[in-house]
Each structure stands twice: as structure tokens, then as C-alpha cells.
Amino acid sequence: MFKRYADDQVVRGIMRYFSNEKENEKMQALDIGCGCGRHAKVCLEMGMHVKAVDIEEQNIVDTKMLLNEYLNKKLQVECADFLNMNETNAYDLIVAWNFLYAYNDKPEDCTDRLKKIVTMLKGGGKVIMSLKSDEDSWKTSGVKRGGGSGVIDNPLYDAPGYVFYSQDEMVDAISECGLAIDYFEKFSRTYAMDWKNLSSNEEWKSKKLDVNEVWYAICATKK
Numbered sequence: 005m006f007k008r009y010a011d012d013q014v015v016r017g018i019m020r021y022f023s024n025e026k027e028n029e030k031m032q033a034l035d036i037g038c039g040c041g042r043h044a045k046v047c048l049e050m051g052m053h054v055k056a057v058d059i060e061e062q063n064i065v066d067t068k069m070l071l072n073e074y075l076n077k078k079l080q081v082e083c084a085d086f087l088n089m090n091e092t093n094a095y096d097l098i099v100a101w102n103f104l105y106a107y108n109d110k111p112e113d114c115t116d117r118l119k120k121i122v123t124m125l126k127g128g129g130k131v132i133m134s135l136k137s138d139e140d141s142w143k144t145s146g147v148k149r150g151g152g153s154g155v156i157d158n159p160l161y162d163a164p165g166y167v168f169y170s171q172d173e174m175v176d177a178i179s180e181c182g183l184a185i186d187y188f189e190k191f192s193r194t195y196a197m198d199w200k201n202l203s204s205n206e207e208w209k210s211k212k213l214d215v216n217e218v219w220y221a222i223c224a225t226k227k
């Protein structure tokens with residue numbers, strides 16, 4: 005099963021803005037591209053009603069298994085393409101974690117999907133999402149798609165179509181989509197893709213670890 009435990013940036017965002025469990029009983033959350041449901045779980049544990057959506061049937065099976073106790077009570081799970089969802093002004097919180105920066109054919113696809121999220125939020129509703137920084141090493145080591153499109157395919161993961169933002173670009177893009185940023189943090193993870201090789205001849209002592217993934221964790225409110 006795909007990662008079971010929630011990322012701390014998502015947990016912190018939810019705890020920061022949705023800490024009142026009594027109030028949360030009235031809240032409707034959506035987890036888009038829910039994977040195994042690890043972030044839907046946090047929303048449920050904090051008292052919210054949740055819809056978890058993923059395009060892959062296996063992820064829906066995994067989410068149902070993980071969150072069986074909530075199913076058809078506070079939780080709805082749907083195998084669907086988010087782009088075909090047509091709810092508007094429906095959600096108090098949307099979690100779009102490790103979702104928007106991938107699966108893009110053109111750079112604008114990322115902001116078009118974010119604009120769709122904004123239409124799905126109620127006025128004053130919040131989105132918790134991650135985007136990739138242009139400092140991320142996949143930007144240079146990934147395979148560029150098309151001429152000058154700004155979309156990169158990652159040869160190692162089955163999540164093609166990455167887009168990357170500088171901090172200024174990220175702030176502008178979010179504002180243009182109709183959101184006010186409440187809070188963001190930049191976080192990174194540096195690791196060796198081929199640790200066994202690096203360690204066999206102690207090359208790691210003189211060589212930089214080769215992958216430095218850099219993300220923004222963002223919480224923003226519909227204006």
C-alpha cells in the first residue's frame with residue numbers, strides 16, 4: 005500500500021486552521037488525488053466530512069481499506085478524474101497534496117487545475133497544497149517535454165508533467181487564481197538516488213548527494 009502516514013506539513017496546516025473539532029463537524033473536505041487516503045484520514049480524525057477522489061482504482065481500494073470505519077458515514081470515496089468533477093462552492097477545505105505540480109501537459113494546466121479547485125471551494129474555504137520549487141533538482145535532471153514548455157518528465161516516477169515555480173512566480177500564480185496565501189513554507193529532502201554505488205567506494209564523502217527535491221507547502225483562502 006502507498007504511504008500510510010500523513011506528511012507533517014499537511015497535518016500542521018490542518019491543525020493550524022481546523023483545530024476546533026466541534027466546528028469541524030459542520031465542515032466538508034475534499035482530498036483530491038487521495039492516494040491511499042492518508043490525508044483524508046487526518047480530516048476525518050479532526051471531525052470533518054470527507055470526499056476522497058482518485059483516478060486510480062487501486063488507490064480507491066486502498067483508501068477504503070484504510071478508512072473502512074468511516075465509509076458511508078462521514079466518508080465518501082470515488083474513483084474519478086478530478087477534471088470531470090462539477091461541484092461548485094461545495095468545500096470548506098480541499099487538500100491537493102503532491103498532485104498539482106505533476107500530471108501537466110502544459111505549464112498552464114497547473115494553474116487551470118488550481119482555478120478549478122477555487123471554484124469548488126466555498127467563499128472563505130481553504131486549500132492545502134504542495135507545489136515544486138524551481139530549486140528542485142528534477143528541474144535540471146528531468147526530461148523536458150516539448151520545446152520550451154516548462155514541463156518536465158521525471159524518468160524515475162510514474163508522475164509525469166512536472167512544473168516548477170520560483171517563489172515570486174508561486175505567489176503571483178496563487179493570487180491570480182483567486183486565493184490569498186495564509187501561510188507557506190519551503191521544505192526539501194536531499195538524498196542519493198544510487199546510495200549503494202556511492203557508498204561502495206566512499207564516493208559520498210566527496211560528492212554531493214544527487215537529488216534535492218524542494219517543495220512549497222501552501223495554505224490559502226478563497227478570496
Ligand SMILES: C[S@@+](CC[C@H](N)C(=O)[O-])C[C@H]1O[C@@H](n2cnc3c(N)ncnc32)[C@H](O)[C@@H]1O
Binds near residue numbers: 036059102
Ligand atoms: C503523488 S500521488 C499523491 C497521493 C496523495 N495525495 C498523498 O499525498 O499521499 C498523486 C495522486 O493523484 C492521482 N491523480 C492523478 N491525476 C488525477 C486526476 N486527474 N484526478 C484524480 N486523481 C488523480 C494519482 O492516481 C495519485 O494517487
